Amino acid sequence: MSDAPVVELPVVELPVVELPVVELIDVQKWYGAFHVLKDVNLSVKKGEKVVVCGPSGSGKSTMIRCVNRLEEHQAGRILVNNIELADDLKAIDAIRKDVGMVFQSFNLFPHLTVLQNLTLAPTWVKHVPKKEAEDLAMQLLERVRIPDQAKKFPGQLSGGQQQRVAIARALAMKPSIMLFDEPTSALDPEMVKEVLDVMIELAGEGMTMICVTHEMGFARAVADTMVFMAEGRVIEMAPPEQFFSDPKSERTRQFLGQIIGH
Amino acid sequence: MIKPEDDIHAATAAADVEEPSSAVVPETPLWKPLGWAKSNLFDSVPNTILTLLALFLLWETIPPLLSWGLFHATWSVADGSAAACRDSAGACWALMGEKNRLMLFGVYPYDQHWRPLLATCIVIAMLATSAPRRFWRRELGYAWGVAVVVVAWLMWGGILGLPYVETGLWGGLPLTMGLALLGIVLAFPLSIVLALGRRSNLPAIKAICTGYIELVRGVPLVSVLFMASVMFPLFLPEGVTIDKLLRALAGITLFTAAYLAEAVRGGLQAIPRGQEEAADALGLPYWRKMRLIVLPQALRLVIPPIVNQFISCFKDTSLVTIVGLYDLLAASKAALADPEWRPYFVEGYVIAAAIYWVFCFSMSRYSQWLERQLATGHRR
Numbered sequence A: 001m002s003d004a005p006v007v008e009l010p011v012v013e014l015p016v017v018e019l020p021v022v023e024l025i026d027v028q029k030w031y032g033a034f035h036v037l038k039d040v041n042l043s044v045k046k047g048e049k050v051v052v053c054g055p056s057g058s059g060k061s062t063m064i065r066c067v068n069r070l071e072e073h074q075a076g077r078i079l080v081n082n083i084e085l086a087d088d089l090k091a092i093d094a095i096r097k098d099v100g101m102v103f104q105s106f107n108l109f110p111h112l113t114v115l116q117n118l119t120l121a122p123t124w125v126k127h128v129p130k131k132e133a134e135d136l137a138m139q140l141l142e143r144v145r146i147p148d149q150a151k152k153f154p155g156q157l158s159g160g161q162q163q164r165v166a167i168a169r170a171l172a173m174k175p176s177i178m179l180f181d182e183p184t185s186a187l188d189p190e191m192v193k194e195v196l197d198v199m200i201e202l203a204g205e206g207m208t209m210i211c212v213t214h215e216m217g218f219a220r221a222v223a224d225t226m227v228f229m230a231e232g233r234v235i236e237m238a239p240p241e242q243f244f245s246d247p248k249s250e251r252t253r254q255f256l257g258q259i260i261g262h
Numbered sequence B: 001m002i003k004p005e006d007d008i009h010a011a012t013a014a015a016d017v018e019e020p021s022s023a024v025v026p027e028t029p030l031w032k033p034l035g036w037a038k039s040n041l042f043d044s045v046p047n048t049i050l051t052l053l054a055l056f057l058l059w060e061t062i063p064p065l066l067s068w069g070l071f072h073a074t075w076s077v078a079d080g081s082a083a084a085c086r087d088s089a090g091a092c093w094a095l096m097g098e099k100n101r102l103m104l105f106g107v108y109p110y111d112q113h114w115r116p117l118l119a120t121c122i123v124i125a126m127l128a129t130s131a132p133r134r135f136w137r138r139e140l141g142y143a144w145g146v147a148v149v150v151v152a153w154l155m156w157g158g159i160l161g162l163p164y165v166e167t168g169l170w171g172g173l174p175l176t177m178g179l180a181l182l183g184i185v186l187a188f189p190l191s192i193v194l195a196l197g198r199r200s201n202l203p204a205i206k207a208i209c210t211g212y213i214e215l216v217r218g219v220p221l222v223s224v225l226f227m228a229s230v231m232f233p234l235f236l237p238e239g240v241t242i243d244k245l246l247r248a249l250a251g252i253t254l255f256t257a258a259y260l261a262e263a264v265r266g267g268l269q270a271i272p273r274g275q276e277e278a279a280d281a282l283g284l285p286y287w288r289k290m291r292l293i294v295l296p297q298a299l300r301l302v303i304p305p306i307v308n309q310f311i312s313c314f315k316d317t318s319l320v321t322i323v324g325l326y327d328l329l330a331a332s333k334a335a336l337a338d339p340e341w342r343p344y345f346v347e348g349y350v351i352a353a354a355i356y357w358v359f360c361f362s363m364s365r366y367s368q369w370l371e372r373q374l375a376t377g378h379r380r
C-alpha cells in the first residue's frame, strides 16, 4: 500500500529567527524628579554577551537591575523570555528564577555557610530535594574552584572567593541569563583575574550574559556587543572590534581614552 | 651552674628595670593593692574626698544591713507563731517558711497546691532544656506541646480526676510566669509583623502598624490593662464573656508587642539592602526572604534590647493586680494580711523581689550567652 506518489515538496529557505531573550524598548525611569534612564533600547539574543560600560552614575546598574525588577521602570517595555515585566508578580517570579545576578558587593548571606548559600534558593524556590541541591552546589563550587570552602562562612573567605561563591549561588538556580553588576570593582587587583576566569569560562559555555564592567580585556575577549552609556542614555552600541577601534561618538572615544589610557 | 629559678628571677628583675616609666612599679605583691588604691582612689583631693565619702556610706549601711539580714535574723519559728520574730531585732525570714505557699500560689485551693508547684517545675525544666542550642530541634517543639497540655490540665483540672479550679483562683508565681511567658511568646511574632509592616511599601499597612505602635507606646500599661479588662467586654455581644486572665494576657501581649516591634525594627534597619536584593534576585518570595535571610540576621543583632523587653514584660505582669489578679507580688502582699505577720512586710517584699531577680538575672545571663553562641562562625 505504499505506492502513493511521493510528493516532492519545495525546499523553502526559512530565515533563522532569533528571538531576543531580553528586550528593552524605550525604557524610561525616574528617581523622583531625576530622569535616570532615557529611551533605553537594548536587545539581547540567546547566548549573546553584552558588556555595558560608561561613567559612574550613567545608569548602568539601574538598567540591569530593571531586567530582574530590582528596580521598576516607569515607561517603555521590558521583556525577558518574551514575558513582559509589569506588576504581575507571577511574571516577576518566573523571570527571577531564570535570571541570575551577581553584585558588586557580593551580597552573600553571612549567617549561612557557603554550601547553604548555594542550596537555599534551589530548595526554597524550586523545591529541589536537599541531597540533590547539595550535589549541584558541590559541582558548582568545583567549577568556580573552591570546593574545599563549602563548610566555611562567607566572612572567612577572601573577596575573590566570595565573588566566585556569589556566581555559583546564582548558577545554582540554573538560570539561562546572567546579570553582572561590576563584579570585580570591589576586589583587590590580584583577585580580579580569578573571578574573570570563571566568567570567561561561563561565557564559553553559551550563557546569555549582560555584564557591567570596566575590564576592557575581558570585554574584548567575550563581548558580542559593547554598550556605552552616559547620562542615562545608550550612546553607542557596536561589536567590540568596531567599538574599540572606531567608536562613532566623541563621548565614547573620550571615555575609552580615559580608561584604557592608564 | 645556673638554676632555673635564678633565670626567672633575673628575667623578672630585668623586666622591672625596663619599665621605669610606669606610674606604679609594684615592688612586691603586698604593695600592689596599696599602689593601685593610691593611684586610683587617692590620686587627687576631690578623688580622696569621694573615696572617703563612699567608705563612710558603706560603713553606715553594710554592717546594719548584715546585722539585720543575717546576724540577728530569725530563720524559723516554733508552731507557726511570730513571737520569736517579735523578740528579735533582725529580719524575720521565718516568714518564708510559714507563708511560702500563700506567696507562691496565692488563693489557689490550699490542698491542691501540688498542682501549680508541679506545673511550675515542668515549665522551668522545659525552659532549661530549651536553652542550649543543640536542643533546638523539632522534637523540642513536640515536647513543648505535651508540656503545655499537661500544665493546662494541672492548672485547670476538671478531667482525669483533678477537681476544676477556675482561673480567678490562680495566683502567685505560676500566674506571673504564665502571663510573662505567654505574653512574650505571643507578642514576639506580633512584633515581627508590626516591625515589617512599619517598613512596608504599602501605605495602608505602614500606616496601621505605625499608628498602632505609636498609640500603644504612648500610653501606660496600666491603662492598656484597664481597657483590656473594662472596655473590651463592652464590644463583645451580650452573654459572651472573656476570662479575666485572658483579657489581662491580651493587654500585656498587645503592649509588649509594640515595644518589641521597635527593637526588631532596629535590627531590620541594620541589615544592608544588598541582602534583600540578593534574596529577591534569587526569586525568594517575601516571607521566605524575611524568615531565611533578613530576620535571622536582624534578630541576633537585637538580642539585648529584645531580652530587655522580655525582662520588662516579666516585671510588668505585677501590674495585673489592678484588674484583680493575684500575681506573685500581689500574692506576697496578701500573704501578709495575717495580723500576726503583718509587721514583716519588708521581708515579704524582699523575698518577692529576690524571686523576680532570679528570673530576670537568668534571662539576662542567658541572652549574653546566646549572643556569644550566635555570633561565632561568621565574624569577619
Ligand SMILES: Nc1ncnc2c1ncn2[C@@H]1O[C@H](COP(=O)(O)OP(=O)(O)O)[C@@H](O)[C@H]1O
Residues within 6 Å of the ligand: A031, A034, A036, A054, A055, A056, A057, A058, A059, A060, A061, A062, A063
Ligand atoms: N535609589 C536611588 N534614589 C535616587 N537616585 C538614585 C538611586 N539609585 C541611583 N540613583 C542615581 O541614579 C543615577 C544612576 O545610578 P546607577 O545606575 O547606580 O549608575 P552607574 O551604575 O552607572 O554608576 C546616579 O546618579 C545615582 O545617583
Ligand SMILES: [Mg+2]
Residues within 6 Å of the ligand: A060, A061, A062, A181, A182
Ligand atoms: Mg553601578
